[in-house]
Amino acid sequence: MLIDLEKRVLSLVDEDEVIRWTQELVRIPSVYRPEKGEAEEPAARWVEARLEEIGLETTFEFVEPGRPNVIGIWRGAEGGKTLMFEGHTDVVTEGDVSHWTYPPFEAEIVNGKMYGRGANDMKGGLVAAICAIKAIVESGVKLGGDILIGAVCDEEGRMIGIKHFVKQGWADNVDAAIVCEPEENHLCISQKGVMWMRVTATGKMAHGCMPLTGVNSAYPMAELLVTVQGIEAAQIAEHGRHEFLGQPSITPTIMRSPVRGEPQNNAMPARTEAVLDIRLIPGQSPEEIEARIKAACDTIHARDERVAFEVKVLEARAPTATDRDEPVVKVLDQA
Template identity: 80%
Template sequence: MLTDLENKVLSLIDENQVIRWTQELVRIPSVYRPERGEAEEPAARWVESRLEEIGMDTAFEVVEPGRPNVIGLWRGAEGGKRLMFEGHTDVVTEGDASQWTYPPFEARIVGNKMYGRGANDMKGGLVAAICAVKAIVASSVKLGGDILIGAVCDEEGHMIGIKHFVERGWADDVDAAIICEPEENHLCISQKGVMWARVTATGKMAHGAMPLTGVNAAYPLAEFLAAMRELEAAQIAEHGQHEFLGQPSVTPTILSSPVQGEAQNNVMPAQAEVVLDIRLIPGQSPEEIESKIQAACDAIRAQDERVTFEVEVLEARAPTATDRNEPVVRVLDRAYRDLTGKEPIYGGVPGSTDGTILNSRAGVPIVTCGPGDIYIPHHIDEWLGLDELIEATKLYVLAAMRFLGVVEQDL
């Protein structure tokens, strides 16, 4: 049940402004295109201005040229907890703009939907968090702890923004984080981990008419691929199906031979290479999978020592799981029930988010919960439902007030 104070703060949300600010941010293209000198900085400056306008303490930290993180802090009572709302300012490419029904950066509203690249993933969620803090500030309530908004760069790439955030120590005092990614305001308490590995088999280059004068790298790589299929089956047998994430997977995504130089019909390349996209569920670890990949390579090389293997882990992000009894989960659960009169839907995130880094590297309990259709990110005609946008803003208000508590109020 909502209290009088909560209803007062919720009444201070300017719904038209939430929509208008989302449009403004979507209209700032923030695709990372270094060849054109385009990146997240203009969008980050917009966020910085809104945070300063609210009255938050802000930090603007350049991770790479044109790629900053923006951090806003609203201080409550000293010694209290700190709740983070996390979002990213980068968006993926719009692709062929002529294929869009409406211009991809126009943020046009048709009916109850806003169309535009980044509206769903995830500028709407970021604006919802900003506007939630704005309503709390306007209410003059003093919270029992701090709210931190982190708007970071490069979530769609190698996540250098959130890694920098953690390395700089910003996560050290964060007690819990709500990741504002598009999940239809479901409570997603688990995320798949991801591991990308490049495996290169090296033999000896030769003329295609005289293959015995060389060592064909294609056959040992083919054996390795068969071993990876067996590894996937073994991991599924061992770890089974996760309640929200399904089964783990080992997927070859890029095959290259030769690795360098031009391919020719009559040349047997010295090298063959594969990139694996490995998705992990709770109970698995990147370190364990790496050791099994290396063991497979060693077993194949033992049959022919003229072949060598190199295993390079390009990226490793552990899977995450947040217990339903974590305070931030309980707070969101009750807030959703009181706000909507409905049971919350629990789920998991099939990919990885910045929350993966917050959890695995800084131990921050995370819940991914934000507005937007789960399946529309990265699509042409990406859209955001305006009702969900407003609902998320209200949900974030209640989450902050209940997680941190209120120590002073002025009704």
């Protein structure tokens, strides 16, 4: 049952304003297109303006030119806990506009649904967080700690925004965080980790009619991928299925042979490249998987020293899990 204070806060949430603000934000394109000089700054400026209107302390930090983070703080009792709301201002490309039923950046509402790139992922969620903070501020409730909101850039790419946010120390004193991603109103308390790895096998190019004069890089790569499949099976056997995330995986996604230049029917590739998309569940170690793949490369090289491997980790993010008994989980479960 809601207490009177909670009812007062909820009564101050203006649904029409939530809709109107979401439309305004969706109408600000924030696809990252460096070739056109387009990025998140206009959308971030809109967020900054709303936070300042509400009365939050704001900080505007550029991670890269045109790619800022916006941070807002509402101060409560000194020494208390900090609750954070997090969202991102960038959106994925709208693609071929001819496939859209309604224009992607006009946020039209038809039969009770808003159509627009980013309405769901995740400008609607970001606006919801802003409006929730606004209602709390307007209610005059005395908080036992601080509210922090971070609207970061580049969630859809290299995640430079949240990395910069953490590096700058904004997350140091956060006790609980609500990430406002669209998850069909489900509480998500676990998240897979990811490691993207690029493996390159190098041999020696030769003409197809004289293969013995070269070293075909495709074969050692094929052997490695079969071994990687075995590593995946071993990880599944060891770690099983997570109750929310399912099983871990190692998926070859990009294959290039040759890596550069135009492929020819009669040219044996000197270099073959594969990108592995490795998805991790809690309990797995990215370092262990990397070590196993490197060991497999070393084994192949030991049998034929003419073959060289290079392994480069492009990105690594550990899996996360929040205990279902954490206070923030229990409170949100009852909301």
